Amino acid sequence: MEHHSHIYGVMGEFETGEQLIQAAKKTREAGYRHVDAYAPYPVEGLSEALRLHRSWVPLITLLGGLSGGLGGFGLQYWAAAITYPLNIGGRPLNSWPAFIPVTFELTILGASLSAVLGMLALNRLPQPHHPVFNVKRFTHASSDRFFLCIQARDPQFSLTDSARFLQSLNAVYVNEVQDD
Amino acid sequence: MSAGQPPLDSPEIRRLTPVLAPGYSYTSVTDKISAIVLTRPTSLGWFAGFGIAFSLMGMMTIAIGWLIIKGTGIWGINVPIGWGFAIVNFVWWIGIGHAGTLISAILFLLNQQWRTSINRFAEAMTLFAVACAGIFPLIHTGRPWMAFYMFPYPSTMGLWPQFRSPLIWDVFAVSTYGTVSLLFWFVGLIPDLATLRDRAKTKPKQIIYGMLAMGWRGSAHHWHNYQSAYLLLAGLATPLVLSVHTVVSFDFAIAIVPGWHTTIFPPYFVAGAIYSGFAMVLTIAIPLRKAYALEDFITMRHLDNMAKVMLATGLIVAYGYVFEIFMALYSGNKFDVFLVQQRLHGPYAPFYYALIFCNILTPQLLWFYKMRHNVAVLFVMSIVVNIGMWLERFVIVVISLTRDFVPSAWGRYSPTFWDWATLIGTIGMFVTLIFLFVRVLPAISITEMRELVAETSEENE
Numbered sequence: 001m002e003h004h005s006h007i008y009g010v011m012g013e014f015e016t017g018e019q020l021i022q023a024a025k026k027t028r029e030a031g032y033r034h035v036d037a038y039a040p041y042p043v044e045g046l047s048e049a050l051r052l053h054r055s056w057v058p059l060i061t062l063l064g065g066l067s068g069g070l071g072g073f074g075l076q077y078w079a080a081a082i083t084y085p086l087n088i089g090g091r092p093l094n095s096w097p098a099f100i101p102v103t104f105e106l107t108i109l110g111a112s113l114s115a116v117l118g119m120l121a122l123n124r125l126p127q128p129h130h131p132v133f134n135v136k137r138f139t140h141a142s143s144d145r146f147f148l149c150i151q152a153r154d155p156q157f158s159l160t161d162s163a164r165f166l167q168s169l170n171a172v173y174v175n176e177v178q179d180d
Numbered sequence: 181m182s183a184g185q186p187p188l189d190s191p192e193i194r195r196l197t198p199v200l201a202p203g204y205s206y207t208s209v210t211d212k213i214s215a216i217v218l219t220r221p222t223s224l225g226w227f228a229g230f231g232i233a234f235s236l237m238g239m240m241t242i243a244i245g246w247l248i249i250k251g252t253g254i255w256g257i258n259v260p261i262g263w264g265f266a267i268v269n270f271v272w273w274i275g276i277g278h279a280g281t282l283i284s285a286i287l288f289l290l291n292q293q294w295r296t297s298i299n300r301f302a303e304a305m306t307l308f309a310v311a312c313a314g315i316f317p318l319i320h321t322g323r324p325w326m327a328f329y330m331f332p333y334p335s336t337m338g339l340w341p342q343f344r345s346p347l348i349w350d351v352f353a354v355s356t357y358g359t360v361s362l363l364f365w366f367v368g369l370i371p372d373l374a375t376l377r378d379r380a381k382t383k384p385k386q387i388i389y390g391m392l393a394m395g396w397r398g399s400a401h402h403w404h405n406y407q408s409a410y411l412l413l414a415g416l417a418t419p420l421v422l423s424v425h426t427v428v429s430f431d432f433a434i435a436i437v438p439g440w441h442t443t444i445f446p447p448y449f450v451a452g453a454i455y456s457g458f459a460m461v462l463t464i465a466i467p468l469r470k471a472y473a474l475e476d477f478i479t480m481r482h483l484d485n486m487a488k489v490m491l492a493t494g495l496i497v498a499y500g501y502v503f504e505i506f507m508a509l510y511s512g513n514k515f516d517v518f519l520v521q522q523r524l525h526g527p528y529a530p531f532y533y534a535l536i537f538c539n540i541l542t543p544q545l546l547w548f549y550k551m552r553h554n555v556a557v558l559f560v561m562s563i564v565v566n567i568g569m570w571l572e573r574f575v576i577v578v579i580s581l582t583r584d585f586v587p588s589a590w591g592r593y594s595p596t597f598w599d600w601a602t603l604i605g606t607i608g609m610f611v612t613l614i615f616l617f618v619r620v621l622p623a624i625s626i627t628e629m630r631e632l633v634a635e636t637s638e639e640n641e
Contacts, residue, residue, distance in 0.1 A: 017634060024400075037400040040206060040375070041630040047404045057408040065416075075332060079340035086342075098344040101427055105352040108420045112360045112413055116367055119409035123402045126394035133397070139378040141398050142371070144206035144630075 008131035008179040009034075009151040010163045011138075012171030017043035020146035023169040024049040027148065030165065034154035038132070038147040040140075060118035061111050068110020073103045134178045149177060199294045200632050201476035209477075209629040213622050214379050216472050225471065226615065233611035240605020243598050244319055252322045254598045261581045261593040266320035268573040269603050271428055272456070273313035273610075274354065275449070275569065277361070278421055279457020280306025284364060285417035293635070294485050296628045297477040301468065301617070302461050303365040308613040309460070310358045312606040317350070319602075346430040353427040360420055364413050367406070370396050371627040425453040432576065438515040439523075439580035442507060448500030455493035455539075456569035458486050462562035464614060466555055468623065477624055484552045490565065491546040497572075498540045515585055522583045523575065527592070532575050538568025 014020045017039060024037050028051055037046055073096075080086075081093040120126070132138055132149060141147050148171070150162045159176060166174045247254060257264040280302040287295035318324045330351045332341050341348045373393035380386045396402065429449035432440035462483065469478040508516035523532045542564050545551045552558070578593050617623070 038398045039400070039403065040210075040398060041371075041627050041634065042403040042407050043400075043634075046400050050400050052401065052404050055405045055408040057405050058412060061409075061412050061416075076343040079332060080343050084338065084340040095344055101346075101349040101423070101430070102343055102352045104423060105349075105356040105420075105427075108416050108423075109356045109359060112363055112416050115409045115412045115416070116363045119367070119405045120394070122405045123399075125396065125402075126391075128390070128395050130395060130397055138397075142375040142378045142396075143210040143626075 006179055007152045007159060008134075008177040009149045009154075009157070010159065010166060011132065011135055011147050011149040011175050011177050012166035012169060013137060013140075013173040013175075014146040014148065014171060017041075017046070017146055019170065020148060021045050021049045023148050023166075023171070026169055027150065027165075031156050032150050032154050032162075034151040034157075036149050036151070038138070038141040038149070040143055040145070043146070056122055057115060057118050060122075061115040064114020064118070065107050065111030068113075069103055069107035071110070072106030073099055075106075076102055131177050131179050134180065135175045137173060137175065152179070198636070199296065199479060199481055200629070200636055201479065202636075204476070204629075204633055206630045206633055209633055210375060210379075210626055213477075213624050213626045213629065214376055216618070217376060217620060217622055218380055218385070222619065223471075226619065230612065230615040233608045233615060236605055236608020237612050238605075238608075239601050240609055243601040243605055244315070246598065247319055247602075248324065252320070254596060256593055256595040256599055258591060258593070260584055260589050260591050261578060263320075263577050263581060264593060265595050265599040265603060266316045267431075268570065268577050269606065270313050270316035270320075271449075271573045271577075272570045273309045273316070273606065274357075274428060275425060275453035275456045276460045276566075277306040277309035277313065277357070277457065278425060278450070278453035279461050280304070280309075281357075281361060281364075281417050281421040282454055282457065283461070284368070285414040285421065288411075288414045289418060293632065294482055296632050297474075297624050298461065298465060298482055298486075299628070300365075300368065300625045301464060301614075301623045303361065303368065304614070304617045304621075304623075305457075305460060305464060306361045307358070307365060308610050308617075309457075310354065310361060311613070312610050314354060314358065315606060316602075317354075346427065346434045349427045350431055353424045357420060357424045360413070360417055364417055367410060367413060368625060368627075369621065370394065370406075371398065372622045372625060374398065375626050376622070422450055425449045437580045437584065438513075438519040439504075439508075439576065442504065444500055444503055444507070448497065451493045451496035451500065452569060452572060455490060455497055456566055458490045458493065459562040459565035459569070462486055462490075462558055463566065466559045466562075468618065472618075472623075474624065477629065480553055483555065483558055487546045487552040487558060490562075491543055494539060494543040494546075494565070501536070501540065519580060519583060523579055526579065526583065528575065528579050528582070531571055532579075535568055535571040535575055538564050538571060542568075 012023065014023060020037055020039060020043060024035065024046060027035050028049070035050060037043075037050060039046065076099040077094060077096075080095070080099070085093050087093075132141075132147075135147075137145070138147065148166065148169075150157060150166070152159075154162075156162075163174050163176070255264060255266070257266075280299075283295050283302040284299040284306075288299070318327050321327055329339075330341060330348065341351075370393060373389050374396040377386060377389040377393045380389055426446040426449065429445035433442060433445040435441060465478055465483070465486075469475050505520050508520045511517075523529065542561055545557065545561065582591050582593055584590065
């Protein structure tokens, strides 16, 4: 294994999402593990081709929703029945049906905030700079081109062999990605 | 036309009307939409429209400033009509917002391709409409600087909001709705902001769009979590949007005032909200596609579908009107029967008939294919429906309050100059925000258009 401290990886450029999926599959089959793909829109089947594990976002959202709902109900119960009880014609203090709308809204609020913040955290965003931006043609990743990057930290990585491997997958361009 | 070819409005041809005109690639959709923001010079028309809208917004600022100095006495409200324009306008604006969420969330869950090119600006419309709506209950409190009393916070007085009150439910429903709409809109924008960052030619634009894009790089890992979050947000926004106008209708339905105290209010309010919202989407979409030559993206198919949704929700609203009258008569409650008589023959009867004309009669034209495909007719009709939905809220709020149980408590209501200035001012604010939005952010989701290009090119192969 060669050691390249200044290299983040090698990156191949593809013209269609279908080619990217094929390339991703073959790269994983060739034994590479630290691989990422870049696409201007969510390409169907790409996560499966890269064998990504299931997203944690749904679990985070569930927990956020539960805490929003329980916290919301608890807040109302505490306010209306414990700390500020108002006896209005002897009606029950824990009038739970009247607490449902706010509980519902806070469930949605908790779940939505956790979905978005969880997604950003899992994606390590905001992250103003990343080595892939050093590749000049990478600006096309947000409009019309598809990229596959084999990272240098992969045990199987070798600058020349991995670049040749990407070429064999019919990449239109192959670039090395500088680390900085 | 050669013999054997079906006529232009036959079902075969209609089904073929595409949601995206043929011949577009990833590059060309990206170019065309991002150019509106990045490279096209700002037109004189934009400045003229923005100038008018901004002046109206200035009028709103003055009206609100004067209100804060003098108090709500400058409005037409009185005892017993304490609600007046502020609540009419609040319900109207919040209803308009609903179509944006319906398009972006419900049609997404139902996998409707045609939502793609209209969802972004419909969501923006939602946000701006909620912003306009939020102003009214705030200034209607009379002391808007004390509005934080409505939120639960540990105050030194040991006071807590009355959580059994629909007005407090409203605070939570509307603020949650505003927050979730903003999140949904922003999450949808992130990949597009990255596109703008990468295509911007000047440093300030690169920095601003770059900061907003937060370093998005379209990695498969990013998309993996992103799609999950987007789908969940759509699933969460769907029950939310139905709950918001339900809660707004509770403001009325939970009271015992005749004409308000009915169980049909929640579904009928939600349908009315979607009805007026789709009308507003058409009011914005028609000039937008014309001004920026977006007819290939916002096609006749979109306008046709929106007209159909308007027709369907309009019929639900009509059903609501009929059943309001039926239930009042069937109940035999003399106050309810009297209220129906007041709507039909009372001093505000012209408003009621205008409402029937705008909301029930006019939209019947939408049964006809030719009308749904006539852009001018659609535009005029969308404005008529918007006016009709405003009248509906006026009829509900004002007639019931002027004809309470005891004749000694009856009254009259007429708006003052300041009422009108505030209403027209918020329309100015809404249009100002729309103008700014179209100029600085992509009005159509570039990412989703690329997905559409991928899907339609697969279908053609």
